[in-house]
Amino acid sequence: MFKVKARFYLAPLAAALIISGCVHDRIDPSDQSSPKYVFFFLGDGMSTPQIEASKAFKAEKVNSAKSLLAAKTQLNMTQMPVVGLSTTFCDNRFIADSAACATAFATGQKTDSGVVGLTPSRDTSVKSVAELAQEKGVAIGIVSSMPLSHATPAAYYANVHNRDHYCDISYQASQSGFDFFGGGRFEKLNETNNTARITPRQAFADAGYTTLTNRSEILRLKNQEAGKVICSVETTHDGKTMPNALDTPPENFSLAEITKVAINYLQSDPDGFFIMVEGGKIDSVCHDNDIVTTIHEVLAFDEAVGVALEFMKRHPDETLIVVTGDHETGGLTLGSGSSHYNTDLKPLHGQIKSAGLFNSRDLAKYRRTHEWISVEESNIDDEMKALIKENFGLDWEALTEYQQEVLENAFDASLGEAAADDRESGYSLGDDDDNVDYLSYGDKEPLTISITRMLARKSGWDWTTTAHTALPCPVFAAGKGAMNFTGFYDNTEIAKKLARQMGLPALPVVDKNKTGRPEY
Template sequence: MSQRMGLVVFLSILLTVWGCSQNKQNAASDFSSEALSSKTDVAFNMALDSAKLYFGLGDTLAGATLGLSHGDSLSLFNAYLKSMTGENRLSEEENELLYGSRDPFTVTVTHLLNQKAGLAWSSFSHTGVPVPVFAKGVGAEDFNGYYDNTDIPKKIIKLAGLNNPSQRAVKYMFLFIGDGMAIAQINASEAFLGTDSLRNQKAKYLGSLNMTSFAAAGMANTQAANRFITGSAAAATALATGHKTSIGTIAKTADHSENLKTIAEMAHETGMKVGIISSVSIDHATPACFYAHENERGNYNNIAAQMALSGFDYFAGGFAKGYFQHYRDKDPEGDGKDIVKEMQNAGYQIVSTKVALQATPKGKKCWAYTSYDKDAALYYNIDEDKSARTISLAEFTSEGIRLLNQPNGFFMMVEGGKIDWACHANDAVCAVREVAEFDKAIGEAIKFYESHKKETLIVVTGDHECGGLTLGFAGTGYNSTFQILNHQKISFEEFGEKVASWKKAKGDMATGYEK
């Protein structure tokens, strides 16, 4: 009996070894540019050349860390096949876990570079971790500690005396919101800025950010009224009004029965100037929550039309999605408005160049935007061929200070919105560069503070974390090589457009592939 059992075990092992050998041979035969090029118009080795050119992957002359293992190449192969044909050897569950709803080849390229640097992601979506709060100026110490995000505007309202002007301690208020930004995004940015090839360096591992130099620091919870993991509309409503609301709601109660007064509206009512700035469209969830009230964040035309009704003094950054015909047609009341005409009729000077913005006189209400992408947002900073032609977030902030500065004071909200978008795509390099751009805008507020120390408060926070970014990857042990991140030359978005062009050259062959 024991001899028979031993024979069965031996045969089982032999069959397993033979099967593994056959699988390896099949994988090797499948893993070839010839096999792939029969299905696609661009050979796989050409795709690898692009990954090397734009991300440094496979460029061992630039650093051994950038070399591609067989496992790396197999991951790229599966992702490329999915991008080109909609099919690969993975299950749909595996594809969803690896790529989310993004372009598979682009996601895999950015993931590999991130991992080789010692960074990793756990999600393509928001997470529920607390966000940091930094404060500088009058009453900054009130922002130390651990509290809810609804407490942030309440503290500002109290210090600015918006409910009781006789108790006003702060005349100039800045609220900076990094969308999708938590401690990991900030720390990764400092690590990136501390690399040898960048000049913003003060220590061996960490570069310098304005926000982390603030003496007061706290942490805030971010949960929405009806979900633990918040969304930008619910989070921005909390930061704008001091009240929780439901997912997708713009500055209204969770049941949509009442409008919630925003800190910007309160400041406006007391005679302060008000400015709303964002690197994404000016009618996107975060900026919208400071001037609009809407049941659904996707009603862009309705939201954008409320800029003119607000009477606020300065809107700047991205264009308005609500102006696009698609969103006019989707207007729930069926009366889609021409947002540009609405703003002109309300007395706003509309400018789209740096020269025109700088020439705008004080006292004139202004809507300033710059060159924008298909979503009416500023281009990613890393895409220098596009971003170099635009007005930067820091410049919008600087000009806003000039236009808003007056004896009664002002309130300014500035959002770094594309941090979140980069994190949704798991593009660490793009994200940290957006954090750095956001931080430059904070620098403009600090310059103003230096001349108005007894009357100014600057608060910096995030609305939620995005992507589950971690500093540390099991594949590298405890080693980090942040300097290799400098090999990435373009954003995930621009690289994804290149991948899409390869696929288009062959025709739409995909089945079940969502860009």
């Protein structure tokens, strides 16, 4: 694990920067030369609650200061020598989405929620730090555990009015000329709803990209021997993303492994590299209010950060590493009204599968083999009780009467007669935010989210939403130019600071070759 002699500290849940100690001896504020190797790590949906929860989970004793301060409890990112704090709002909302946030820290431009790589007027495209670095000859790598056409990676190569225009985003990726894409998969590869009216699959082939999905073949890659490459996981549970870290099958690579592949593949470039790594599944499982899987995603992301820190040990005077989150997801709070000041994380160790995988496999199978039943008769049966215990560690008989009632009500919403009528009519819990079920469960599977929330509450933690919050995000930095990332600043400053340190033009930079207006 990466260690430093002294560092700046960020109070975990405060919107203020607290500086103590001296700067690590490798940081020289007078050295203004550009780093050759630049890493930008983005934990989607990750802010201080997710980070502190993961550290607490690692501790042998969560209520012991000695254990919480132990070296093995710390994360790689929290041991980086410089810490800042950034705001997350976008041009038209206090609570932003990933598209607007990614546009901010990729291009230095504020924009509206849902927009990628464009100004709020949607008629002007802006260049990302990756595109500007590429113009200088720098090799570019884009890694994400989410689809490679998702909002965060897209902000580095695409300009679209709507983040959901996956076909056009995938097509624009094929035209980027970026050297390395890795992690999830591109979406809408066989559709033609894009500027060129050809499938992105064909466009990637025409542009000279090689697509690999075999783990052993991917892990052997080095020195740009295959030209431009797309390295996607062999197995997904939804057809497009890396499986959650808690559910990763042996034939797949981890986020840390694909980060190492990107390094090995790009480091031979004489002009250096810029690698963006997104831990995108943090966000999706926080939307599910799944605390256990959230922690595993943060730890998997942090392991990838550790790979970069190990690389920096070999290139200490040429490397810059920046780690942050784009926004907080779920309103995770490390305290619960029912727990007072008590924290007990033992209940979290009983969960063996993510909420998402439980829904797509166990609950889906249960639903197929059970007829819809009336609310009056819809008591949770022994089979479902066994599934809950097996996958989440909750023993039905050990639950309080109130906890049993919560799960019974959620079971009715998921599988009772009313739920059957809703599904038969095409109604979704998410269609009406005044609906009682929506207010209780968001647009999530009622039974599963009730289980994961119960685990959090039994541990002394809680969630407040299935959406995003406006909590600022910590920014960790190490290496050449790290001192530039101290302070409390807007998220657009992250891109601007990177650009200055990399010797790029001042941001934002208008892309005069793109109008920003779709041609399809």
